[in-house]
Amino acid sequence: MSDAVVSNSDKQGAQPTHAAHGWFSRALDSDLFYSFRRSKLTMVAAAITVLFFLLAIFASVLAVQNPFDPAQLQLINSRISPLWTADGQSPFLLGTDEQGRDVLSAILYGMRISLAVGVAGVIFAGALGIALGLIAGYFGGAVDSVIMRIADVQLTFPAILIALLVNGIAKSILGNRLDATSMLAVLVISIGLSFWVGYARTVRSSVMVEKNKDYVAAAQLIGLPAPKIMLRHVLPNTMGPILVIATINLALAIITEATLSFLGVGLPDTMPSLGTLIRIGNNYLFAGEWWIVAFPGLALAALILSINLLGDWLRDALNPKLR
Amino acid sequence: MTEPVLSVRDLHVEFASRRGTLRAIDGVSFDIAKGEVLGVVGESGAGKSVTGLSVIGLIDPPGRIAGGEIHLAGLRIDNLPPEEMRRIRGKRIGMIFQDPLTSLNPLYRVGDQIVETIRTHLNLSETAARRRAIDLLAEVGIPAPEKRIDGYPHEFSGGMRQRVVIALAICAEPELIIADEPTTALDVSVQAQIISLIKRLGRDHGTAVMLVTHDMGVIAETSDRVAVMYAGRIAEIGPVQDVVKNPLHPYAKGLMGAIPTLAGEDKRLVQIPGSMPRLSAIPRGCSFNPRCAFAFDRCRVERPEPLPRGAQSVACHLYDNLPAESAA
Amino acid sequence: MLAFTLRRAVQAIGVMFAVGIIAFSMFRFAGDPVNQIVSIDTSAAERAIVRKSLGLDDPVPVQFVRYFADAAQFKFGVSYQFRQPVSALLSERMPATLELAICATVFAMVFGILMGVYSALKRDTVLAKLFQAISLIGISLPTFLIGILLIYLFAVTLGWLPSFGRGEVVKLGWWTTGLLTLSGLKALIMPSITLGLFQMTLIMRLVRAEMLEVLRTDYIRFARARGLTTRAIHFGHALKNTLIPVITVAGLQFGSVIAFSIITETVFQWPGMGLLFVQAVQNVDIPIMAAYLLMVSLIFVTINLVVDILYTVVDPRLRSTVGRAA
Ligand SMILES: Nc1ncnc2c1ncn2[C@@H]1O[C@H](COP(=O)(O)OP(=O)(O)O)[C@@H](O)[C@H]1O
Ligand code: SF4
Ligand SMILES: [Mg+2]
Numbered sequence: 001m002s003d004a005v006v007s008n009s010d011k012q013g014a015q016p017t018h019a020a021h022g023w024f025s026r027a028l029d030s031d032l033f034y035s036f037r038r039s040k041l042t043m044v045a046a047a048i049t050v051l052f053f054l055l056a057i058f059a060s061v062l063a064v065q066n067p068f069d070p071a072q073l074q075l076i077n078s079r080i081s082p083l084w085t086a087d088g089q090s091p092f093l094l095g096t097d098e099q100g101r102d103v104l105s106a107i108l109y110g111m112r113i114s115l116a117v118g119v120a121g122v123i124f125a126g127a128l129g130i131a132l133g134l135i136a137g138y139f140g141g142a143v144d145s146v147i148m149r150i151a152d153v154q155l156t157f158p159a160i161l162i163a164l165l166v167n168g169i170a171k172s173i174l175g176n177r178l179d180a181t182s183m184l185a186v187l188v189i190s191i192g193l194s195f196w197v198g199y200a201r202t203v204r205s206s207v208m209v210e211k212n213k214d215y216v217a218a219a220q221l222i223g224l225p226a227p228k229i230m231l232r233h234v235l236p237n238t239m240g241p242i243l244v245i246a247t248i249n250l251a252l253a254i255i256t257e258a259t260l261s262f263l264g265v266g267l268p269d270t271m272p273s274l275g276t277l278i279r280i281g282n283n284y285l286f287a288g289e290w291w292i293v294a295f296p297g298l299a300l301a302a303l304i305l306s307i308n309l310l311g312d313w314l315r316d317a318l319n320p321k322l323r
Numbered sequence: 324m325t326e327p328v329l330s331v332r333d334l335h336v337e338f339a340s341r342r343g344t345l346r347a348i349d350g351v352s353f354d355i356a357k358g359e360v361l362g363v364v365g366e367s368g369a370g371k372s373v374t375g376l377s378v379i380g381l382i383d384p385p386g387r388i389a390g391g392e393i394h395l396a397g398l399r400i401d402n403l404p405p406e407e408m409r410r411i412r413g414k415r416i417g418m419i420f421q422d423p424l425t426s427l428n429p430l431y432r433v434g435d436q437i438v439e440t441i442r443t444h445l446n447l448s449e450t451a452a453r454r455r456a457i458d459l460l461a462e463v464g465i466p467a468p469e470k471r472i473d474g475y476p477h478e479f480s481g482g483m484r485q486r487v488v489i490a491l492a493i494c495a496e497p498e499l500i501i502a503d504e505p506t507t508a509l510d511v512s513v514q515a516q517i518i519s520l521i522k523r524l525g526r527d528h529g530t531a532v533m534l535v536t537h538d539m540g541v542i543a544e545t546s547d548r549v550a551v552m553y554a555g556r557i558a559e560i561g562p563v564q565d566v567v568k569n570p571l572h573p574y575a576k577g578l579m580g581a582i583p584t585l586a587g588e589d590k591r592l593v594q595i596p597g598s599m600p601r602l603s604a605i606p607r608g609c610s611f612n613p614r615c616a617f618a619f620d621r622c623r624v625e626r627p628e629p630l631p632r633g634a635q636s637v638a639c640h641l642y643d644n645l646p647a648e649s650a651a
Numbered sequence: 652m653l654a655f656t657l658r659r660a661v662q663a664i665g666v667m668f669a670v671g672i673i674a675f676s677m678f679r680f681a682g683d684p685v686n687q688i689v690s691i692d693t694s695a696a697e698r699a700i701v702r703k704s705l706g707l708d709d710p711v712p713v714q715f716v717r718y719f720a721d722a723a724q725f726k727f728g729v730s731y732q733f734r735q736p737v738s739a740l741l742s743e744r745m746p747a748t749l750e751l752a753i754c755a756t757v758f759a760m761v762f763g764i765l766m767g768v769y770s771a772l773k774r775d776t777v778l779a780k781l782f783q784a785i786s787l788i789g790i791s792l793p794t795f796l797i798g799i800l801l802i803y804l805f806a807v808t809l810g811w812l813p814s815f816g817r818g819e820v821v822k823l824g825w826w827t828t829g830l831l832t833l834s835g836l837k838a839l840i841m842p843s844i845t846l847g848l849f850q851m852t853l854i855m856r857l858v859r860a861e862m863l864e865v866l867r868t869d870y871i872r873f874a875r876a877r878g879l880t881t882r883a884i885h886f887g888h889a890l891k892n893t894l895i896p897v898i899t900v901a902g903l904q905f906g907s908v909i910a911f912s913i914i915t916e917t918v919f920q921w922p923g924m925g926l927l928f929v930q931a932v933q934n935v936d937i938p939i940m941a942a943y944l945l946m947v948s949l950i951f952v953t954i955n956l957v958v959d960i961l962y963t964v965v966d967p968r969l970r971s972t973v974g975r976a977a
Binding site: 047153156157158160161164165167168169171172235251255258263264265275279282285286292293297300301303305308309312 | 655666669677701752787790791792793794796799803807812903906907910911913914917928929930931932933935937940944947948951955
């Protein structure tokens, strides 16, 4: 039955075709906005994501204190419960931890670190994956099989395991020279190395398709470098899928960072991300100081859920076949 | 005249889509008598399958039967409760789909699938049903049926699998068989065998058959009457001799020009320039008018209704003002 | 078939070889093993003796072969932190991890399949939507948060279940099990749910997608055209065809479950291999890290191989139909 639909619409051409314009015009196609506006959930998710990014960026303006600055912490302010409870105190809306650190401020700063690591990890993974995908697809042969074999093998192992291993190796190589900045770099690299495969596969298969097209041969005939020409066609074609992968990866990268920090192998306690805050707060759960862990946990969950919802929507919207 | 086995009156089928409601079937009427084979032809997308699925009650949302009536031996079946319609499917109407390779569940033995169907509709014991299944396989021409009954579908060739599908369709002695392009997916060499099998079964059991096909040669050989569909309507319907030898509708004329020779390869019915409109862009007036060599002003504004011409019926303005005898 | 199996086996060996190189490189180059054994004020001469006794002066390929030969006999060297053979540490903790992983997988399969089938068949019901929501949350909530939440609810607030450890265990030879005591069973509940929840959502989504896919196939349409009852179509035909790929995937996921147990074991202080591994990463205890990597890879590769081979046993008929239909 569907063959009829396809062949008819092909021949009629009564509708403008979008194929030639790549992902961008397709993205701006009314379908995408239609589905966006139709889905309230997606709009809420988008709003929350944007809000969290803004909160993270303007953390230093919004927070009542700099939770990293010991001079601003006072022990008399320790373990204050949230404002609306009986023992709450202004200005500590979400209460304070054992060092007198304002939980809300810590969340704002922690969100900044979580997002920064996540975004940096995704960019690193994307750059690595796209480069390896291009190389594998363009050269084919042995290069291709080595890269894709590694990808296959790596894909069978969970990202968190790879991130932990990379982390452990980096630490043992760097030994004592580890300061907060290099820990940050190690974290970004461990996350990046865990997530490159998706990009590489997408780009590779697109290159394989483009490689055999006539225009590549034609371009070569008139002396244009084929790789450059292909890049111009491959990247726009894969931008949609890459955007989807990147969005979903951002959520995964944030989870991975939080998990590593929770496991105590991420960032040092002096530079807490949401995961670190949760690990620290977890120790006070039994003492009844639930707010120290609950609010960072809530923030993390809301952030990841929103990004995932955005990713789901993007995937469905750019790929109607999956619906 | 006795009551027809199948009577379809002014059938309308619609599919709801994001861009609005699409009318896939737009006022189709026809009858099939006991023992009669009605051939249905038309380009891909003309609405042949949707018509068949409507009869057997398998139009799923977003589609729906939006109007008209379907009667099976006098019983109205288009608005039956799902459970009652289910009891009719497979028992009183047998269906054969296009692709025998995918019509059978790959994980179940052929015999289990037949026995399951028999026992759904007939009150037989497991052993009696199995005996009947072996008889059925023999009847549809499967050698060594008592062995083959325990095979899995992938152990059968395409033609043999289609025979199994046919056995499944007739296992409860239905009054009507709908065969939707039963040979399109098969090797040319086995197509003729399958068609003559369907024809023989119809004759032996007095079954009415609705035979959808792309192959005008098959229609000419097999059918008693033929319906030519175009864009969700019947352009022309009538006895096979008349329609093949003396097509009236300009579209049918084009099709008959496309009947392959015996050795012919091109059985696709696309000899007429242009293609059928999409459902969302059916032209005003006669839906065939952009492609019709005879189109005139009226064709672009007014839709032609079916007109009787002898034993034939044709939906074309060319025949509206003519006296019946001088047609064509 | 035999060729296929052989090719897979060779591939599996290749993977193990690659992992072995990584493990060896970690062991040999990431941090000097000598430094971990001697104290800071050991003289250079003494260091050289230790170095020689460890065989670190031999050519690297020789060391590699030796490492591999040792690893094949499950000799992984001595832990820096514990000063005990790594193999003893691992085997002591393996039962805890395997028991947890198996319970989590069973939990994930049972609930994942039930929820997946329900939400495929009753797509528009409230409950199906709720399952979808749960699955989204299950994927979005980091494992450790789920664990913390469960602990807060059932250990801190309600006091029903223990918040850490395995409870009382019973020794069966070298294996220790928590399945035979009440406290052991209670201790298993929260960690199993925590570990299994993600797999459960995966399985549920997979079952739902797969079942919807199967329900669209021609043979289901034909089954309906034959007038079979909805029940026979859904639970006879559709379910069977759905479950084959699902069980395959679930089997393949077992390795991930073991790896993911790292997090769960940390949250619940579960005395398994995962907790050992995290402590090793925290303290840069390379022999344990390398050994864990090898062990987990071995489990992964074995499961993959077994599933692949099992699949070809079932596959001929699948391939001949599904393949041609595509
Ligand atoms: N499930 C469906 N959803 C939307 N449109 C459909 C569906 N099934 C069929 N159609 C439309 O109905 C028309 C008739 O299709 P069909 O009966 O399959 O044609 P054919 O004559 O080739 O068998 C086609 O234009 C097709 O686009
Ligand atoms: S009605 Fe007009 S356009 Fe349609 S078939 Fe007849 S002559 Fe052609
Ligand atoms: Mg059709």
